[in-house]
Amino acid sequence: MLEYDGALSAPGNATFGQGSGNYSWDSVDCVGTEDHLLDCPKVMGAKGCTQAENAGAICYSEAPFRVRLVGGTSVTEGRVEVMYDGSWGTICDDAWGLKDATVVCRMLGFEGALAAPGNASFGRGSGNVLLDGVTCDGSEDNLAECSHNGVGVHDCDHGEDAGVSCFSGDPFKVRLIGGPAVSEGRVEIFYDGSWETVCDNNWDFKEAKVVCRMLGFDGALAAPRAAAYGQGSGGILLDSLGCDGTEDKIADCYHRGVGVHNCEHANDAGVRLIGSVDDAEGRVEVLYDGSWGTICDSDWDIRDATVLCRMLDFDGAMEATHSARFGKGSGDSILEGVRCRGREDHLAECLHAGFGSNVCDHEKDAGVICYSNVRLVGGSSDAEGRVEIQHMGVWGTICHDQWDILDATDDPVTLKVGLKYSTWVYGELSATTNGTS
Template identity: 50%
Template sequence: RLELINFIIQRLDITDLTVRLVDGPNRCSGRVEVYQDGSWGTVCDDNWALLDAQVVCRELSCGPATEAPHQAHFGEGSGSILLDDVACMGSEGSLLECSSGGIGNHDCGHDEDASVTCMMDGISRVRLVNGPNNCSGRVEVFHSGQWGTVCDDDWDLLDAKVVCRALGCGVALEAPDQAHFGQGRGEIWLKDVQCSGNEGSLLGCSSDGLGSHNCGHSEDAAAICEGQSVRLVDGPNRCSGRVEVYQDGSWGTVCDDNWAVLDAQVVCRELSCGPATEAPHQAHFGEGSGSILLDDVACMGSEGSLLECSSGGIGNHDCGHDEDASVTCMMEL
């Protein structure tokens, strides 16, 4: 069945599902990968520029591009390098419509993998920087074309919870103050942030208003999150694939026992991929490897993360990878 899916994918219009951003802090920032002939590959950063990133961000409905980083900024990919010398005008509907050296033609290594950061409302307007990973660091907010910090007055775990969830980084563990991850520079955009914990974005929380503060950067707020807790892999796009969850430093799969659309709904929402359309069983997108971390998942559908759903407990299962659960979401591209 996977072969049939790939056969269909290769004949779809190239604007449907040809690009994704991976290993970044959220679905709108990361290493650029394109889909061709049944597999994902990276893009070389030769001549990579903001106009190229603009096309990627628009293709993913992620708003304007803010950065076009070089040199494997979000880590090196693996497998094929599919594009080099990309030269977009900025108006193309897909990265594969841009001028390039042709699919598979390159003189690069993965240390030259291209990346993109987009400014999607509610997601990429917040980031964590200067920490040990993309899910821990100084909190920064994007406004008026630049990143600025958040003052730690009244900063607490509820505020950090909103940041962690918006970035797909799971549960908030700590809400450090006093520039725990170093002092930022430039603007301080928020002060006296007061979140209930249920907001979709830090900018949806109560505050003194953008730019209103009496703080210095010695008071920059930070967040430490558990880490990105779910991803979809080996599917035709970033919103369809085998479900994997992150625990104790590694990714593992989910058993399809009792796997249903309500469970898939939680995954799709957690990844900002719209409603769930399918919850396939039996390793629909191929078998994973390593640990099977969840079994007998039973979500109500309203949870903020798959790890909040009822299950048999982390690592408890009676499955093989031929039972790996999958998800297909209906993201509007």
């Protein structure tokens, strides 16, 4: 109303002297966003008050506080101290949380906060306790914009000094463990040299979406709880995550602070993802009669997947997935009962039940995991060796169970290494070609 930026304190008891005349209002109760006191709830007349109870205000223009961190092991952490009126003072940890710490960290040029420790975790300060009951929503640019009890108004000692741990960049790496595929599993986060889990308190679809985005997936299909993918070991890093689902990383979400939790590993959180981490895997969709449709997983196997992968210019298929592992499609399910021999150049050359509409529901959408790049390793020439396949940037081997001359002859392998045919199989995983060994 007076065109200041905000208030630092709301003193009572006629701090600035007693007025005269009648009281107009009593029990004024604003939320702080109103443009005028007339917009706030209040009692008219104030017959129960005397002039000794006159209310006052201390206003400010421009940010009145500067902050610094003291006592930490690096510039990113420490006890919070606030410069006001020429002196440094501390903050009481009453109501102190991650949202308050986030404001402090941003004032210091960091992206956000990882923890908001209290109880003088970074040592006791000296001088005044400047602020108490600080309550921010996390979006403020300066602590002065947050609610508090008023400058110098507190019931604390320096054993309750508040601290912060800040970050810039992404302090976390994530991985999925214990699932049947790369697209699902228990969520584990790498921080400060070790992998730890996430507690499932407040864990839902929004938090899962952020994890999926960090892993390069399209989105989340489910957010399993209660250690659905097995119990982890080691520490529990995060609890009570509160994401809105649009964040790029978990560090941008609210949580109780790194290492602060009331969980055990029976509460480990997990995710099931939509889409794929790269272009080599995903739900299969077919363009037919001007529309994209899915394939039902009835009879869907590695031979069908091999044909599909070759249509997409991959060398072959590692897996034919079922039960909408890569998420449910939309539109029609247009093919069912696909039965390829594996040598076809196009799915249209394979047997199937005919093009239809909604031949099964999308819970049965078929998918594939394709591969490119095959090499022979360990042989005495380019014509022999252990077969290795590259998937998602990692080279892996093939188990010799059921491995025979037909597998060694398979086009994706022999053509990739520039050979025309195989003559026999020997050893563990090696193939001989062109009659040489």
